[in-house]
Amino acid sequence: MKKLPFLSLLFIILGCNHKPQDQIDNPSTTNTELPTVFAAFETEPVSANPDDDAADDPAFWYNAEQPMLSLIIGSDKKLGIDLYNLQGKRLMTYEVGRINNVDIRQNVLGGIDLVGGTHRTKVSMDFWTVNKSDMTLQAAGSIATDLQDVYGFCLYEDPNTKECFAFVNSKTGAIDQWKLEYESGTIVGTKVRTLQLAGQVEGMVADDAHRTLYVGLEDGGVFRFKAGATDPVEAQFIAGSDSSNTEIVYDIEGLTIYATGSASGYLIASSQGNNTYAVFDREGMNEYIGSFGIVDSLVDAVQETDGIHATNFALGDAFPNGIFICQDGFNFDDDKHLAQNFKVVDWRLIAARIEAMGGKK
Numbered sequence: 187m188k189k190l191p192f193l194s195l196l197f198i199i200l201g202c203n204h205k206p207q208d209q210i211d212n213p214s215t216t217n218t219e220l221p222t223v224f225a226a227f228e229t230e231p232v233s234a235n236p237d238d239d240a241a242d243d244p245a246f247w248y249n250a251e252q253p254m255l256s257l258i259i260g261s262d263k264k265l266g267i268d269l270y271n272l273q274g275k276r277l278m279t280y281e282v283g284r285i286n287n288v289d290i291r292q293n294v295l296g297g298i299d300l301v302g303g304t305h306r307t308k309v310s311m312d313f314w315t316v317n318k319s320d321m322t323l324q325a326a327g328s329i330a331t332d333l334q335d336v337y338g339f340c341l342y343e344d345p346n347t348k349e350c351f352a353f354v355n356s357k358t359g360a361i362d363q364w365k366l367e368y369e370s371g372t373i374v375g376t377k378v379r380t381l382q383l384a385g386q387v388e389g390m391v392a393d394d395a396h397r398t399l400y401v402g403l404e405d406g407g408v409f410r411f412k413a414g415a416t417d418p419v420e421a422q423f424i425a426g427s428d429s430s431n432t433e434i435v436y437d438i439e440g441l442t443i444y445a446t447g448s449a450s451g452y453l454i455a456s457s458q459g460n461n462t463y464a465v466f467d468r469e470g471m472n473e474y475i476g477s478f479g480i481v482d483s484l485v486d487a488v489q490e491t492d493g494i495h496a497t498n499f500a501l502g503d504a505f506p507n508g509i510f511i512c513q514d515g516f517n518f519d520d521d522k523h524l525a526q527n528f529k530v531v532d533w534r535l536i537a538a539r540i541e542a543m544g545g546k547k
């Protein structure tokens with residue numbers, strides 16, 4: 187049933203071959219031997235110089251009443267946090283400092299939509315709530331960590347107890363888990379345990395339904411931990427997530443989950459060294475399914491992605507199965523090099539690629 191629209195999209199890809207661009211100035215995605223998709227739109231560039239590594243990690247706020255008015259939340263690790271609409275227009279900039287990674291959980295801790303991020307200058311986790319009436323962020327406190335530095339960040343809600351946690355990591359490989367509480371407009375926290383990987387980590391995502399935390403070891407692959415506060419601290423390596431898989435080239439960067447059901451779906455990792463995204467089964471042993479890249483089409487190809495975020499919420503006719511959001515390390519408009527930004531892909535294109543790879547629906 188979905189074959190025909192996909193074929194017409196494929197035609198758009200094949201039919202939109204731009205003139206060859208300067209390979210030095212504008213790096214096109216090179217891994218054309220792997221399956222490819224293209225972005226539907228891109229956000230406005232962050233407020234940085236084109237050569238600055240500034241945009242980093244996205245999150246997504248779902249507007250249940252008006253899905254097309256949902257928000258892309260993007261960290262600018264030199265400046266703060268930007269909010270974008272689903273046309274890519276920047277709506278707000280919060281100059282709150284060097285926010286590296288951001289994550290969100292909606293309707294937690296008694297009904298708030300909680301955004302959190304790592305603040306590298308303060309070595310803290312900073313929090314905001316989404317004010318649903320005007321879609322702005324409201325500061326909700328900051329928790330100082332005792333880590334050497336803060337880098338990766340994600341949120342986790344225990345599906346049974348509804349307790350909410352933050353995971354924060356340091357470049358040393360230490361990952362602290364904090365239990366969060368919301369008290370008169372402020373997030374407060376208690377550190378409950380420390381996990382450890384042997385090397386530089388950053389990208390993390392919690393799969394709430396599976397009570398699992400995934401962590402990317404930048405030069406070692408993806409590891410999984412049980413996410414409960416009193417669970418064993420042992421890490422399990424995900425087979426096929428390291429460089430023994432020739433379709434993965436370090437660094438491993440952002441991680442995200444795309445749900446196709448309450449338990450099913452995909453774990454996706456940014457394979458920064460070959461400008462692709464590695465897809466794993468969300469269930470079982472997280473079997474590797476395949477990888478894809480994002481090539482030039484309506485907007486430019488995507489390279490050296492840091493953070494990624496996928497959502498399965500239906501967003502109007504344009505994105506009935508949700509979107510995949512990723513940072514682009516080299517943002518070009520034709521031959522003009524602009525500051526970094528975020529690209530957004532119609533999930534249906536990725537789903538078609540995964541289906542062609544033999545992955546589960």
Ligand code: CA
Nearest residue numbers: 239490492515
């Ligand atoms: Ca980067």
Ligand code: CA
Nearest residue numbers: 243244288289
């Ligand atoms: Ca994120």
Ligand code: CA
Nearest residue numbers: 388404437439
């Ligand atoms: Ca990194």
Ligand code: CA
Nearest residue numbers: 486487488516
């Ligand atoms: Ca690009």
Ligand code: CA
Nearest residue numbers: 242388492493
């Ligand atoms: Ca990063």
Ligand code: CA
Nearest residue numbers: 486517518519
């Ligand atoms: Ca562009």
